[in-house]
Amino acid sequence: MEQILANGVYLGSQYAMIALGLTLIFALMNVLNFAHGQMYVIGGFVTYTFYGHWGVPFVLALVMSCVTLAILGALIERYLFAPVIKGSSREESTMLLAAGIAFFLDAVILLVFGEKQRGVPKIVEGVFNWDFRLIMPYDRILICLLAILSIVAFIALMQYTKTGRALRALAQDRTAAQLMGVNVDRYSMIGFALGAMLAGLVGGLLVTITGVNLGMGGATSIKAFMMVMIGGAGVISGAIWGGIILGFMEAIGLALLYQYGDITYLVIFVSLMIFLAVRPQGLMGKPWG
Amino acid sequence: MQRRTLMKAALTALTMTALQATTALAENTVLKIGFVGVTSGPAAAWGISNQRSMEARAAWINETGGYTIGGTTYDIEIVSFDDQKDPKRAIAGMEKMAQEGIHYVVGPNVDDGAAAVRPVAESNGIMYFPYAFPKSLYQAPASNAVLGMVANYQSGPAIYKYLMDEKGVKTVAFIAANESDPLSQRDGGVEAATALGMEVVSANVTYQVDTTDFTPVLTPVMRSRPDLLVLSGVSPANAPQLIRSARELGFQGVISTETAQDAGVLAEGAGDLANGFISVGGASTPELASPMMNEFVQRYTDMFGEYNDESNTKVYALEYILETLKADPSAINDVDAFQATMDTFEAPNPYMNGDAKLRYVGMSSFGQKRQVSVPLVVNVYQDGEFETLFVAEVD
Amino acid sequence: MLGFNSKQLMGVGIFLFMIFIGVPLAIGVTGRWDFYFTLTSVALLAIASAGVWLTFYIGRINIGQGAFALIGAYVSAILVVKADWSFWISLPAAGLFAALVAILIGLPILRLRGVYFAMITLVLTQVVTLTALALPITNGARGISNIPLPSGISVFGIPILPDFAAMENTKLAFYYTACIIMLQLMRRSIVW
Numbered sequence: 068m069e070q071i072l073a074n075g076v077y078l079g080s081q082y083a084m085i086a087l088g089l090t091l092i093f094a095l096m097n098v099l100n101f102a103h104g105q106m107y108v109i110g111g112f113v114t115y116t117f118y119g120h121w122g123v124p125f126v127l128a129l130v131m132s133c134v135t136l137a138i139l140g141a142l143i144e145r146y147l148f149a150p151v152i153k154g155s156s157r158e159e160s161t162m163l164l165a166a167g168i169a170f171f172l173d174a175v176i177l178l179v180f181g182e183k184q185r186g187v188p189k190i191v192e193g194v195f196n197w198d199f200r201l202i203m204p205y206d207r208i209l210i211c212l213l214a215i216l217s218i219v220a221f222i223a224l225m226q227y228t229k230t231g232r233a234l235r236a237l238a239q240d241r242t243a244a245q246l247m248g249v250n251v252d253r254y255s256m257i258g259f260a261l262g263a264m265l266a267g268l269v270g271g272l273l274v275t276i277t278g279v280n281l282g283m284g285g286a287t288s289i290k291a292f293m294m295v296m297i298g299g300a301g302v303i304s305g306a307i308w309g310g311i312i313l314g315f316m317e318a319i320g321l322a323l324l325y326q327y328g329d330i331t332y333l334v335i336f337v338s339l340m341i342f343l344a345v346r347p348q349g350l351m352g353k354p355w356g
Numbered sequence: 357m358q359r360r361t362l363m364k365a366a367l368t369a370l371t372m373t374a375l376q377a378t379t380a381l382a383e384n385t386v387l388k389i390g391f392v393g394v395t396s397g398p399a400a401a402w403g404i405s406n407q408r409s410m411e412a413r414a415a416w417i418n419e420t421g422g423y424t425i426g427g428t429t430y431d432i433e434i435v436s437f438d439d440q441k442d443p444k445r446a447i448a449g450m451e452k453m454a455q456e457g458i459h460y461v462v463g464p465n466v467d468d469g470a471a472a473v474r475p476v477a478e479s480n481g482i483m484y485f486p487y488a489f490p491k492s493l494y495q496a497p498a499s500n501a502v503l504g505m506v507a508n509y510q511s512g513p514a515i516y517k518y519l520m521d522e523k524g525v526k527t528v529a530f531i532a533a534n535e536s537d538p539l540s541q542r543d544g545g546v547e548a549a550t551a552l553g554m555e556v557v558s559a560n561v562t563y564q565v566d567t568t569d570f571t572p573v574l575t576p577v578m579r580s581r582p583d584l585l586v587l588s589g590v591s592p593a594n595a596p597q598l599i600r601s602a603r604e605l606g607f608q609g610v611i612s613t614e615t616a617q618d619a620g621v622l623a624e625g626a627g628d629l630a631n632g633f634i635s636v637g638g639a640s641t642p643e644l645a646s647p648m649m650n651e652f653v654q655r656y657t658d659m660f661g662e663y664n665d666e667s668n669t670k671v672y673a674l675e676y677i678l679e680t681l682k683a684d685p686s687a688i689n690d691v692d693a694f695q696a697t698m699d700t701f702e703a704p705n706p707y708m709n710g711d712a713k714l715r716y717v718g719m720s721s722f723g724q725k726r727q728v729s730v731p732l733v734v735n736v737y738q739d740g741e742f743e744t745l746f747v748a749e750v751d
Numbered sequence: 752m753l754g755f756n757s758k759q760l761m762g763v764g765i766f767l768f769m770i771f772i773g774v775p776l777a778i779g780v781t782g783r784w785d786f787y788f789t790l791t792s793v794a795l796l797a798i799a800s801a802g803v804w805l806t807f808y809i810g811r812i813n814i815g816q817g818a819f820a821l822i823g824a825y826v827s828a829i830l831v832v833k834a835d836w837s838f839w840i841s842l843p844a845a846g847l848f849a850a851l852v853a854i855l856i857g858l859p860i861l862r863l864r865g866v867y868f869a870m871i872t873l874v875l876t877q878v879v880t881l882t883a884l885a886l887p888i889t890n891g892a893r894g895i896s897n898i899p900l901p902s903g904i905s906v907f908g909i910p911i912l913p914d915f916a917a918m919e920n921t922k923l924a925f926y927y928t929a930c931i932i933m934l935q936l937m938r939r940s941i942v943w
Contacts (some may be wrong), residue, residue, distance in 0.1 A: 074572050184594075185624065265840075329885060333884075348867075
């Protein structure tokens with residue numbers, strides 16, 4: 068029982084981080100970043116290259132992941148999303164653009180990083196073993212703590228800094244923010260870069276536990292969307308709740324439902340569909356018209 | 357100015373073509389051998405080891421003057437097609453081979469691909485050499501497929517028996533991906549283990565193919581406390597993660613599989629935690645390897661920068677095709693002649709020391725000779741490399 | 752004739768000529784049989800995309816068309832393999848079944864709009880895939896293979912549609928079938 072709860076906690080914290088980046092981008096630009104999973108994979112590969120391949124210290128490799136993804140995110144926003152948002156009349160165009168970027172990044176990842184599964188040496192050895200009732204390797208605990216730390220830092224950034232205030236204003240009401248003197252173009256770019264950076268950071272953290280290969284992008288994107296939808300699109304606390312809920316559902320489901328066949332994810336998805344049909348704005352989302 | 361450069365370019369092109377034509381006349385006839393398999397994605401290692409083995413061997417043959425079949429010397433050209441582990445693509449690849457007039461194709465690497473291409477091969481007169489295990493592919497009335505390696509229902513019993521005798525293993529648990537190949541291998545494994553008298557404590561836990569984190573999936577399996585954990589049909593990309601999660605959950609028993617693995621990927625993903633992991637290795641060991649085998653490994657490594665243990669098995673497919681054609685040159689365009697020759701074919705095995713033979717086997721598993729005979733080598737992973745545990749032969 | 756000018760009619764005529772006569776000729780001459788596979792896929796995808804376009808017309812973005820394609824494929828395969836129906840009957844049956852599923856799912860979710868609707872259709876794709884993996888009738892992960900070719904249809908002994916199994920090259924037959932269905936769709940949308 069304790070093992071299941073522990074699994075839920077660490078899965079939840081990882082997922083919450085992924086969901087945060089996605090929900091930020093959605094809040095700012097009303098577009099669901101289909102390429103979020105691919106950004107996560109790029110983050111993982113960059114950390115692998117620096118830490119696993121070239122032997123750079125782990126924290127530095129993480130920083131490199133963040134920087135790469137931030138630059139990538141900023142470029143995508145500035146040169147791809149901004150013109151489309153300005154120039155197109157239907158909101159679906161941005162969704163199609165995001166989907167196109169996802170495919171494009173998939174191909175780029177294959178070309179740059181290759182098709183092999185990559186892993187890195189464990190950053191901390193040893194396993195915490197409480198009487199065989201609760202078993203958690205130390206590196207997972209460390210990653211879980213780092214994830215929670217990043218979430219806290221992110222929330223602090225949004226609450227207390229000028230950039231955070233500008234982003235929140237932009238998310239609440241774009242026109243009003245503009246009237247208030249917020250440079251909409253600049254902060255859209257910063258916001259997207261920040262969202263991408265979060266994805267990259269999670270990728271870098273998780274490559275130490277699960278490794279990375281280019282097939283992971285699509286599946287991660289879908290899970291990220293689900294979390295954002297459960298919690299409420301565009302709301303920070305919603306994303307965190309969504310991540311935690313999904314983490315627990317997965318942990319409990321996999322441990323208990325296996326005797327009926329491989330139906331855990333089916334149950335999760337169907338419950339989600341029913342939940343969304345009943346309450347489309349998620350747990351914390353703003354009810355819309 | 358532009359016209360001048362254009363003229364120059366045209367003249368150069370013309371001379372090059374003329375040169376090509378004259379040199380082409382001096383070259384050997386080309387014999388095309390095909391390959392359809394998975395060379396991208398998580399299971400890429402399976403197909404890439406095929407393709408590279410064939411290309412390395414073909415380059416070696418062509419460099420030393422070509423391969424003589426029935427009085428004509430041929431240069432071997434390998435025509436490859438990546439089916440991305442998708443049966444629809446495998447069909448398209450096989451049809452492309454048919455179009456190019458190729459009668460001998462190595463691959464596909466997985467169950468559903470091999471089953472899907474069967475009608476295409478049969479209607480176009482193609483012999484194909486898959487690395488998939490379902491018996492229906494090789495039992496009558498099927499006749500165009502030749503199994504290129506040892507099947508799990510042949511290696512499984514050998515491994516389980518060894519573990520029962522040497523390590524006192526009594527209870528076994530199976531875990532498989534929710535996919536055709538791994539599920540059949542799991543069912544075959546359960547059958548073999550039960551027949552040997554082992555107790556199967558868990559055999560219905562499966563994981564989604566795109567799972568990245570195996571700890572939640574393994575938690576219920578670990579609770580059943582088996583002596584042996586079998587990763588049925590595990591792909592080389594997932595094996596290190598499964599091993600790592602199992603060990604981190606406190607599992608002390610033996611972990612094994614009946615598929616081929618990649619030592620480099622294991623070292624990267626699981627490191628020392630993978631020590632003691634048992635898998636089926638390439639069909640060669642330092643004791644068995646002949647000088648020709650060593651030279652092959654050297655040429656392969658020079659050509660591609662790294663070697664894959666699986667290529668020890670995969671090198672045989674091309675050799676069997678060429679040697680059988682040499683024994684019956686009329687089979688180059690006629691697969692019925694090839695099939696007739698298979699029953700009595702025998703040739704020296706160039707890759708093994710001693711007087712081992714190349715011959716077709718499979719009578720006890722399929723009732724007809726539709727499998728190449730390669731040594732069954734069972735490996736154990738230790739400190740970044742595979743060590744031989746034991747060697748056996750298949751009938 | 753139908754209110755079109757002669758230029759449009761000519762355009763349609765040329766298109767029909769191209770796909771029914773021109774393409775098979777070109778393929779026969781160059782020997783590139785695998786192009787049939789490509790073009791048949793093109794025609795089939797066009798049919799599926801028409802469905803997405805229809806949803807677009809009513810203001811919703813449907814990312815989950817693959818789910819319905821999967822449902823239709825399984826229904827047709829199961830009917831042909833397990834219930835021994837004729838392909839020409841199982842085909843419309845598959846379409847009807849998918850439509851039924853769409854109605855059932857649409858009832859609760861059509862009141863959503865925009866990105867929320869799109870997300871549910873995305874989840875739908877996953878749900879259908881996982882259901883297909885879990886149900887015994889769909890053979891789980893092993894799938895259904897070795898599906899027999901479509902049989903012929905004859906009325907009072909007069910063959911209307913030939914038996915595919917007796918044909919030497921079924922690719923051309925499948926290509927024509929796909930094109931005819933695609934044209935039926937386009938005809939409907941034009942007459943609209």
